Amino acid sequence: FPGDDMDFEKELAAADLDDLTEVRxxxxxxxxRVLLRCNPQAMDALTRSTEDVASELNQKMADWGVQ
Incomplete structure (x- = not known):
């Protein structure tokens, strides 16, 4: 996720660090996002195309007899 470090720093800089809910x-x-990045299956899922996911869903629905 390019730019994550910079975005994180900007969000923290703009945050009220006394507001623990916001910081949390x-x-x-x-x-x-770090956990996703470290999980190969999660990264594979994130890079799938919409068409690929829709095709898989349509196939599963057909298998279940749902139209």
Missing amino acids: AITQAYRH
Whole structure:
């Protein structure tokens, strides 16, 4: 995720560091992104095209008999 470090620094700089709820939200969002980046399956899922996902969903729905 290019620019994450800069965006993180900007968000923290703009945040009221005494507002723990705001700091926690920023930290959790970036922690989630780091975890995604470190998980090969998650990164593969993120790079799939919309058409690929739609095709898989349509196939599963057909298998289930859903139209």
